[in-house]
Amino acid sequence: MRDFETHFPYKRVLVLGLAKSGFAAASTLLAHGRSVRVSDLNASNQDELVTILEQKGAEVKLGAQEIDLLDGMDVLIKNPGIRYENLIVQTAMERNIPVLTEVELAGLLHKGTLVGITGSNGKTTTTTLAYEMLKESQVRTYVAGNIGTAASEVADKTTEDDRLVLELSSFQLQGIDQFRPHIAVMLNIFEAHLDYHHSLENYEQAKANIFRNQDAGDYLVYNAEDERLQHIVKDAKATLVPFSGSRQLANGAWYDETHVYFKDEAVAAIEDILLVGGHQLENILAAVAAAKLAGATNDGIQHVLKTFSGVEHRLQYIKHLxxxxFYNDSKATNILATSKALSSFEQPTILLAGGLDRGNTFETLVPFMEHVKALVVFGETAEKLRETAYLAGIELIEYVNDVKEAAEAAYRLSESGDVILLSPACASWDQYRTFEERGNMFVEAVHTLE
Structure with a gap:
């Protein structure tokens, strides 16, 4: 636990971007006596959040963002989605004004045990599992970050006995200074978000920030079978806690044909695990390690593994018809996520895929398309995915306008015994505001089929 007043010496703060994290940061800082200026390009004076912040004493500036926003400011807290090429952000850095993200505040405000979880894939599932395992163990635990609630909003309410489990994106981690989880988890590293970070090295460095401030009294849980992670964690000062699905580990989490283990202790039976998909065992191992280190009991862990069927939009079972x-995997916004989803099924599969074109191709999906009998494509990458289907020997391909039409087309092309899987392998922003919006449209469409 750190004293917020000592470790956050800034008195005048510019909050750039009035989204969920921006509102939480501004509200929290106002409550701690800071002078706060908020700027947002798209909000209006009629927005409830604007009214609330003004009533609390914030200076709110809407519309075009000019350089004079920085006048008199000691620090800039930016929305994670705002790129570092932004003129205000660039100018702040040139003026040596620190540029942070809202999770920095959470790290300074939280008074108990902080668990931070990151990775290219599996963050939401692992975060949810660890949270539920601690909660079922009667440990008072909160969950926040990239998963839903803004981190600082929750952290400010915690006590020394509480656990806070945070899902953390590379966007959030790039903007930290003193942030230090007691237990950090790195699931995997896969080439992603290069349009934001510009290079794999920059992306890796942002992810590695999760353990940058740790020492030997802290823990770093990591995937011992991920070659990139093996290289990255060599710089860590924390106590390393590996997990592996391939070998027994004396100092970490692993599994065999019968049980999941933490070190030499059998924690849960494999046959009791409800989650679909072999790749989910990696997420389970990471969650078990983090939860055990944070005080979870075997009974609490076992209860969760027997009852947890997955998070919304992440290989979410919808229904049989x-x-x-039908499965909704709308959160699969990259190739690795879709390859793992495809690996979860041996039944004939109709894959629904497509979305934002980030410049990549999809050839690396081919080895995972053995059971794919048909492909329904949409969005900017439809043509690229069609070419990939040809490489995989798939001849049944249908173009549609959106995921509603995709559900209808897939049902028409399917037979009894088939899996119909929405796993786009692409971000949603060419057609939808979020992957949640995309997934919800798909789920609604499935429930209208007869």
């Missing part, structure tokens, strides 16, 4: 099983 006339012998077809």
């Amino acid at each position: 006339n012998g077809r099983a």
Whole structure:
């Protein structure tokens, strides 16, 4: 635990971007006696959040963002989605004004045990599992960050006995200074968000920030089978806690044909695990390690693994209809996520994919398309995915306008015994505001089928 007043010496703060994290940061800082200026390009004076912040004493500036926003400011807290090429951000850095993200505040405000979880894939599932395992163990635990609630909003309410489990994106981690989780988790590193970070090295460095401030009294849980992570964690000062699905580990989490283990202790039976997909065992191992280090009991862990069927939009089972099983994996915004989803099924599969074109191709999906009998494509990458289907020997391909039409087309092309899987392998922003919006449209469409 750190004293916020000592470690956050800035008195005048510019909050750039009035989204969920911006509102939480501004509100929290106002409550701690800071002078806060908020700027947002798209909000209006009629927005409830604007009214609330003004009533609390914030100076709110809407519309075009001019350099004079920085006048008199000691620090800039930016929305994670705002790029560092932004003129205000660039100018702040040139003026040696620190540029942070809202999770920095959470790290300074939280009074108990902080668990931070990051990775290219599996963050939400692992975060949810660890949170539920601690909660079922009667440990008072909160969950926040990239998963839903803004981190600082929750952290400011915690006590020394509480646990706070945070899902952390590379966007959030790039903007930290003193942030230090007692337990950090790195699931995997896969080439992602290069349009934001510009290079794999920059992306890796942002992810590695999760353990940058740790020492030997802290823990770093990591995937011992991920070659990139093995290289990255060599710089860590924390106590390393590996997990592996391939070998027994005396100092970490692993599994065999019968049980999940933490070190030499059998924690849960494999046959009791409800989650679909072999790749989910990696997420389970990471969650078990983090939860055990944070005080979870085996009974609490076992209860969660027996009852947890997945998070919304992450290989989420929807329903069976006339012998077809429908799954919503809208959160699969990159190739690795979709490859893991495809690896979860041995049944004939109709894959629904497409979305924002970030310049990559999809050839690396081909080895995972053995059971794909048909492909329904949409969005900017539809043509690239069609070319990938040809490489995989898939001849049944259909173009549609959106995921509603995709659900209808997939059902028409399917037979009893098939899996119908929305796993786009792309971000949603060419057609939808969020992957949640995309997934919800798909789920609604499935429930209208007869």
